[in-house]
Ligand SMILES: Nc1ncnc2c1ncn2[C@@H]1O[C@H](COP(=O)(O)OP(=O)(O)O)[C@@H](O)[C@H]1O
C-alpha cells in the first residue's frame with residue numbers, strides 16, 4: 001500500500017504477479033457484532049462542491065443499551081487539498097458542455113485513491129490502525145445533482161408505447177471498492193440515493209446530525225453550513241429532533257471562489273478571511289440583479305448546486321458588473337453580500353415565522369470569511385447571535401465529514417438517516433451502500 005501511494009504504480013511480486021495488498025475479513029464478517037457493541041470508531045470523508053480538497057474525520061460513537069447514540073467524540077481531522085491538475089480534471093465533469101465519459105470513469109477510480117490517501121493520512125495523525133476503525137464513510141464527489149424530475153421512457157415502454165416515468169437522480173464519484181482495497185476497512189458510500197429513491201431531494205442530509213451535535217433544550221438554533229453551497233438546519237429549542245428542518249439557502253462560497261480564480265488566473269482559490277471583499281463596496285444594482293432569482297422565493301424543501309451557480313451564473317454576473325464598471329473588489333464584495341443576503345432572507349422568509357432563533361452556528365470554510373460573517377451580523381442585528389462551530393469545539397471543516405461518519409453509524413445500526421421534512425422524502429430510509 002505504501003509503495004502504491006508513493007509511486008502510483010501497482011505493486012508487483014518477484015514473479016510479476018499482482019500482489020493482494022490487503023487480506024482480511026469481508027465487511028459483513030467485520031461488522032457482524034456492530035449493533036451489539038457500545039463503542040464504535042468511524043471515519044467520515046467529505047469533498048464538497050467547493051472542489052478545495054478532501055476532509056477526513058475520525059469519531060468515536062458510544063451507544064446505550066437501546067442502541068441510541070449516547071456520546072459522540074471528535075477524535076481527529078486530516079485534509080488534503082486537490083492539486084490544480086485534479087481540480088481541472090474534475091470541474092469540467094460537472095458541466096454538460098465539457099463533461100467527457102472517459103474522464104468521468106477515470107476520475108471515479110482516481111478519487112478512490114485520493115480518498116484512501118486522505119484516510120491514510122488521518123490514520124497516521126490519529127494513531128489509528130485499520131483494526132481500530134469499523135468503517136470509512138465516504139460522501140464522494142458530486143458531479144451532478146438533479147433533484148428536478150424529468151420524464152423518461154418507462155420500463156413498460158414496449159407494452160405501452162410512449163409511456164414515460166418521472167426520474168430524478170444524483171451522482172457522487174470516488175470508487176468505494178478502491179478505498180476498501182487500499183485500506184482493508186469496510187466502506188459505506190452513496191448516501192444520497194436511498195432518499196431520492198423515496199422521492200426525496202437527496203439533500204440536505206446533515207440535519208439529523210446537526211440536531212444531535214448543536215441542538216439545545218433552551219435555545220433555538222440555525223446551523224448554517226457555508227461550503228460551495230449554503231445549507232441551513234433549523235433546530236427549535238427542545239429535547240429531540242421534532243420540528244427540525246433544513247434546506248439549501250443558495251450559493252455559499254462558490255461564486256466568490258470563481259471570481260477570485262478568474263481574476264488571479266487560478267493562482268488563488270478563495271478570498272482568504274474575506275480580505276478582498278472588505279476592500280470593496282457592495283453594488284446595490286448588482287445585488288438586486290442577483291437576488292432576482294426564482295430559487296430564493298421557492299419554499300423548502302429545496303436543494304441546489306453547481307449546476308445552477310456555476311460558471312454560467314458567474315458569466316452573467318460578470319457581464320452585468322462590466323456594464324456597471326465595477327472593480328474586482330466591488331464584485332467580490334457584492335458576491336459576498338449576495339451570500340449573506342440569501343442566507344438571512346431565507347431565515348426571515350422560511351424559518352423565523354415558524355420558530356424563535358437565538359443563535360446561528362456557522363460551519364464550513366465560509367466560517368473563516370470574516371467579512372461574510374460580519375455581513376450576516378449586520379443583517380441579523382439583535383435577532384440572533386452569529387457563532388461558528390469553533391465555539392462548540394469543532395474546526396470549520398469537520399462538521400460535514402463528521403455528519404457522514406454519523407450517518408454511516410446509523411446505517412450500520414439499521415436506522416434511518418434522512419429527515420423527510422428536510423429532503424421531502426416520502427418516508428425515513430436507511431442511507432448508503434456497503435462494500436462487501
Ligand atoms: N481562510 C479562509 N477564508 C475565507 N474562506 C475560506 C478560507 N478557507 C477556506 N475558505 C472557503 O471555504 C471553501 C471550502 O469550504 P468547505 O466547507 O470545504 O466547502 P465544500 O464542502 O463545498 O468543499 C473554500 O472554497 C473557500 O471558499
Ligand SMILES: [Mg+2]
Nearest residue numbers: 048050052053
Ligand atoms: Mg471542501
